[in-house]
Amino acid sequence: MxxxxxxxxxxxxxxxxxxxxxxxxxxxxxxxxxFKTTGATPDIPLIPQTGSKAEAIKKHLAKIKLPPGFKISLYALVPDARHMAVGPQGVVTFVGTRKNKVYAVTDRGKSGVGDEVKPFASTIDLTIPNGVCFSKDGFLFVIEQNRVLMFPAAEFFYESPDVVAVPIVAQGELIPKEEESYNHTARVCRVGPDDKLYIALGQPFNVPAPDKLDLYKKWGIGGIIRMDREGKNREVFATGIRNSVGMDFSPKDKTLWFTDNQVDGMGDKIPPGELNRATQPGQNFGFPWYGGGKVRTVEYKEDQVPQNVVFPQVEMDAHAADLGMTFYTGRMFPKKYQGAIFSAQHGSWNRTDPIGARVMVTTLKEDGTADKTDVFAEGWLTPDGEYLGRPVDVAMLKDGSLLVSDDFAGALYRITYEGR
CATH class of the missing domain: 4.10.910 (30s ribosomal protein s13; domain 2)
Incomplete structure (x- = not known):
């Protein structure tokens, strides 16, 4: 070891x-x-994978538009499915929620369908365990509202309700307890190329009051923090971020890319959502002086902006709610998608004409910056504004297929390429 x-x-x-x-x-x-048992029964109830709900979702998926040669199918029914972490062995995918459960999804027959779904570490009380991520050597990290748990070898020891869990950030120490909120509390994480754990901490307000800024900067609230994998040497990596719920490292140049949800109530068409790129520690991405892109907020319009603000690589449609993202490193998809960024848009809630509920793809230039962003998968939002599903996160399976989570439908979808 x-x-x-x-x-x-x-x-x-x-x-x-x-x-x-x-x-x-x-x-x-x-x-x-x-290393003591809790006395829980070893039989963990499974989530049913058949029935009317599964059939209804399959009908909805028939309406999803994809580029030629691509196919989407139901991978698994997973209640409240949010962010995903595919195990290094490809044996099991862990799925976080904004409630009190993490689920383990197993495709035992390697058939392209998650045939077994059950709660993971069910004897531990969890609070908004949205963020899940793996280290390359198989340590699973679960980021709650105000705690960080580490599960050694979770991919091999998830069958029992009792699983060794190490609190690397104790309850109430990820953010000040008095700053706990019902808003923007869904954390996400990644283990970086430097083997450190990166965590995005959304700030709870639409636009925070000035008297909150020093405290938030100190803790990295409204930013991204990083720490050693055992929870030590915590530092603020990036600031000026309203509420990031998706990030990943470029396999090419190791820069950290992340989505950001921007200010509400400024109008249907502004401010834009963001896809950002952090090239070094200490960068400021402009919030709350900017509500999104280069659109100034009303509250800070007269204030001087910090120097060297980093503007987004991509300005997305306003209020589409850009959430999870991943770099595509597989070989199943055509070459134009290899090395591209796939990202999920959850869909708007405060826009006259709803937008989003789709998967986007962003290709990169040779210098590592963003080139072009297109819609990759859409159809979960009907023309009359009804949501049939709301994508949250994207993750790649070992075979190069793409998983999409949906907390509205409570499902994972699998996108494959069958063209030539």
């Missing part, structure tokens, strides 16, 4: 064991850290 992992295991065991025996009634998390 690598030295860093050995240290994490040792520290976690010592901390949790000491805490567990210091209390009369240890919590389930403390029991698991001390």
């Amino acid at each position: 690598p030295r860093m992992q050995t240290l994490v295991w040792s520290a976690a065991f010592a901390l949790l064991t000491t805490t567990a025996f210091a209390q009369n009634v240890p919590s389930n998390l403390e029991k698991l850290g001390a």
Whole structure:
């Protein structure tokens, strides 16, 4: 076992064991850290994968428009499906939610269908476990509203309700407890090329008051933070971000790209949504002085803007709600899509004419900057403004097919290429 992992295991065991025996009634998390059973039944209820709901979704998918040669199908029914993390072995995909569960989706027969879906680590109380991401060596990180859990070898030990979990950021220490909110609390994460854990922290307001800015800058709220995988050496990586719910590292130049949801209430057509690129630590992306793109907010219109603000690589349609994104590194799709960014638009809620509920694709230039953005998959929003689904995240399976999560329909879809 690598030295860093050995240290994490040792520290976690010592901390949790000491805490567990210091209390009369240890919590389930403390029991698991001390390698004790919680007494839960080993039989975990499975989510049914057939029936009227599955058939209705399949009918909806027949209406989805894709480029020639592509096909979309139902991969699995997953309640409240949000962000996804595909295990390094390709055995299981973990799916976060904005409620209190993470789900494990397994395609045991490698048939292109998730035939088994069940709650993961069901004996642990979770609060908005939206963000899930893997390290290359198989450590799963789950980002809650105000805690970070690490699950060693989750891909191999997810069958039991009792799974070893290490709180690398304790409850109430990801953000100040008094800043907990019902708004913009769905965190996302990635393990970077530097082997550090990156976490996006949305700020809770449409536009925050000036007296909040110093506190938020200190904690990285309205920004992206990073830390060692054991939770140490936390630092603020980027600021000036309203609410990012999607990020990924470029496999070509290791820069960090992320989506950002922009200010509401400024009109149907402004401000634009954003796809951003961070080329180094310490960059400021303009919020709250800018509401999106180069559109100034009313609240900060007369204020001086910070120097060297970084503007977005792509300005997306206003209020389409750009969420999860991933770089496509597979070989199944045609060459024009290899190395491109796929991103999900959740769909507008405060626009006269709804827009979004689709998957976008952004190709890159040779210098690593954005080239062109197009609609890749659409049809979840009907012409009369009815949502049949709302895409949240995109992730690539080992075979190069693309998964799309949908928290409205409670499903994962799989996009394959069958053309020539």
